[in-house]
Amino acid sequence: MSLLQKYPDEVAAILARYPADNKRSAVMPLLYLAQRAENYVPAAAIDEVAVLCEIAPTQVASIVGFYTLYYDKQAGRHRIQICTDLPCALRGADEFAAAVCAHLGVEMGGTTADGKVTVEGVMCLAACDRAPMFQVQNGAGLTFHENQTLESVKALVAKLQTE
């Protein structure tokens, strides 16, 4: 089912935010919409977003490739993205990330066998004073989890895996 069929009101609201002769501006919010169902942008959605924005599919695909929060491949239903940038690393983020990977039995970037959770190391998320921290990205959006411990991650993962 197309985005227009699935989310007609949201597509209209997104297009209304930008000048009528600059529909291309809607490409980023439309891609978030395209990603909602499966946490990645299916190939068919690229074509549809291109039509809605009046640009070529390859231009839409280049946006997916350039910006890190869009994905062209399926991974875990939930992406746990741990900040391992300098300020967090000074407060133990690298060790924290390794412990999370060990707990889930995956390498950094890997996905659990049940396909529920992918763990990734990411750059600064603007929460340096509350490290260790991570965000969880899924089709519905992003949520921040701050001042984390291995115990709190274990509880969260258990919850995500039973959903």
Added chain:
Amino acid sequence: MIEHVVLRHRLPGLENINQLAAYQASGGFDAYRTVVTSMTPQAVIDLIKASGLRGRGGAGFPTGVKWSFLSNRFPRYVVANSDESEPGTFKDREIMERNPFQFLEGLMIASYAAQASTAYNYLRGEFWELAARLDAQIAELHAAGLLGKNVLGTQYSLAVHNHLGAGAYICGEESALLESIEGKLGQPRLKPPFPADRGLYGQPTVVNNTETLANIPPIVARGAQWYRTLGTESSPGTKVMCLSGHVANAGNYEVPFGITFRELIYGLAGGIRGGRALKAILPSGASAPILAATDKVLDTRLTYEDVAALGSQLGSASIILMDETVDMSWVAMKTTHFFKHESCGKCTPCREGTYWMTHILDRVQAGGVQAADLALLSDVTQQIGGKCLCPLGDFATSAVVSSLKLFPADYEQHVAVAAAVPAKPAARAKVAQPVS
């Protein structure tokens, strides 16, 4: 030393000013009302010029002067830069979460001054939850008649929209940010023309940082003279300093410009964790040169001009502290990986140079690096610096160059024993000298 001009939600009784009613009860939107009903756009620009307000996103450019550069064409746009992606920066997020209406009021006053009827707030994609709340708050402002057609019964109309990025540091650079709103790759434009002449959709555009905009309502309400009683002559007002790393009490501290590093770190933030010695300071996230924590540095005033005089930058005041246990070659490795990841790929020196720097710095961390590799590293920094369209290339070399200079022993400890060094490192070192 603490002042609450921007972080007003921290004042007793104002904890709820993220609610519209509470914000208005505290005088919120009085400044906007005054501006829209009784001031000309030019009078607003003159007031902000007189206050000496400087851009808080990093460059410190005078805000009123920036506004006065707008070309005489319409429509015009105002864009809030809420991309906040510099490692160590988390101030705009607190402002938008806890004191959102003051930020929005500032954006709305700026829009009136620029005679713009559409404004965009560009947030980094990770601020997803925050953007959803701001969407609801903007809807409240429409319902209250503060946004929309004929604001407060005047001829002025204004719409504000949030636009979420999607994980690209480079979109904090204003021309890349505008490209991103236009639905393109976030790659910087060649300047000039500047956004004030050709910005969003080729129209005159003002781009201001979130914190800058949050300063505007109090300036309108209390006057330029009052504002200048805070801070220093060249850096008036307050600044939200983001403290992270090995500090005892990490977080945001809003202080007048001009207090010293020592007063901030040891007076307000509890000193260094575990009582250890402070070794080095990154005053502006990953982007500006590292400072060794000498007495001279610690007694330096936190102003744009004083930190620049030390050979670094105050930038957005994302102050990362590192104690005596930290290997500064590891710090350079971390910052370089950040810039390699965030390079937009447009300029070859930055795209390729960050790649090669990470390779060398990874080798340094792995051990067994040779002296010639350090010379090569230095050489690569010189091939990037000053050779790119936007400052990201220069930023990427800052921590590397400064750590090599200030903390050579941190690198030399990783150099393999002399016997393992091949016979020709001197020749490569010679190549590594500056060409000019």
